[in-house]
Amino acid sequence: MLGVVIAVFFLLRLVPGDPAAMILGERATPESVAALREQLGLEQPLLKQFTDFLVQLVTRFDTGDSLVTGQSTRELILDKAPVSLGIVVFAVLLAVCIAVPLALAAALRKDGWADHLVRILPTVGLGMPLFWIGLLLIIVFAVHLGWFPVGGVGSGPGEPLRSLFLPSLAVALGMAPPLIRSLRAQLIEVLSADFVTTLRAARIPERRILRRHVLRGAALPALTLLSVNTAYLIGGTLVVEKVFAIGGIGTLLFQSIGSRDFPVVQGVALYCAVLVVLVTALAGVLAAMLDPRLRVGDGDGGSR
Incomplete structure (x- = not known):
């Protein structure tokens, strides 16, 4: 399970594509994309993102909130x-x-x-x-x-x-x-x-x-x-x-x-x-x- 947690976290971020740009669409301005990335915490260092991810996982058994809907991933999956x-x-x-x-x-x-x-x-x-x-x-x-x-x-x-x-x-x-x-x-x-x-x-x-x-x-x-x-x-x-x-x-x-x-x-x-x-x-x-x-x-x- 620990191997899955580490592999999935880092491999997903190696795949090309910006979540913020996909959420806002093709007509989004660079400024709005940058603002959304900051709001979602995607501008933080990768190690900081991983630490926050582990803290949420250990304390709430949750991998965070969906970037698209804002719902808890645990609620989405259990549903x-x-x-x-x-x-x-x-x-x-x-x-x-x-x-x-x-x-x-x-x-x-x-x-x-x-x-x-x-x-x-x-x-x-x-x-x-x-x-x-x-x-x-x-x-x-x-x-x-x-x-x-x-x-x-x-x-x-x-x-x-x-x-x-x-x-x-x-x-x-x-x-x-x-x-x-x-x-x-x-x-x-x-x-x-x-x-x-x-x-x-x-x-x-x-x-x-x-x-x-x-x-x-x-x-x-x-x-x-x-x-x-x-x-x-x-x-x-x-x-x-x-x-x-x-x-x-x-x-x-x-x-x-x-x-x-x-x-x-x-x-x-x-x-x-x-x-x-x-x-x-x-x-x-x-x-x-x-x-x-x-x-x-x-x-x-x-x-x-």
Whole structure:
């Protein structure tokens, strides 16, 4: 998070463009631009701006006020956050629902036609940009079939969920291929383990073996991969929001980049970094629940 704070602050100021000139427009006089720069504190030394930024961050957990609207960046981001978080959570659920059945079907029919098909599809999916997947979903399911809205978020009963389905599916399709490949490889490895052979010899039902032993044993690497791809998931969500004209954090970010609104861009980057850290920590907790060997013993040097 500290690295994100430092990098975003200084990199934004290396990009050409004057926020004051963009706010006032092309017809602004040099005097008015200079006056606005002084009012916004842009004339201060860079180190002084960074110090003020850190003080606001530590004392208020806020990256300052928007240069364009004057609102607190924290209020702007938290107002848009529910929509973006909804897409993230929905996309994770859809990605798991896509990856688990396909990987299981491929692992149970290793080297069969189903396995070859499942191995080809993720490879194709890896080469598709998220915005292109989103456009395809809009053309097929929104324009031609009319099952979902083309863009925006509805306000009627069930409409928000219906509006977020296609954006979430686009993100899920983008992150599912590596999950399928990883989970398939782990399932094949677990299915060939000695304990699975022993369970089958004991005539335990196949479904019970798959549900209680095989899937649990193969879920840990996939969970780790999912947590590692959190940054990709969040970045994909921000891009997909723009494609579907959803007023979330992604739309706010692109508008702020276009207007050179430094505090808002810094705020979005910081909050996304916080989300990545939280998801990574949550993945560690879930991994410990799945694998007792990862739990720390209480003083006896062993595991619980």
